[in-house]
Amino acid sequence: MRIDADRDRCEGHGLCADVAPEVYDLDDDAVVVVRHETVPPELERKADAGARVCPVAALRVTS
């Protein structure tokens, strides 16, 4: 599983990082950073949950 993060769309609310801090972080400008280029299997459920909670749909899960 991979996560495509649209950093232009991200508004920095940090909900993804609240739900799945192992997967998502915010940089110094409060823009999302995905910690793993390929999400490890044990984090896939959290990664998906974090993507779904994004209010501006900036995170897209791809296989």
Ligand code: SF4
């Ligand atoms: S939840 Fe969406 S808008 Fe908020 S920091 Fe994460 S990617 Fe950005």
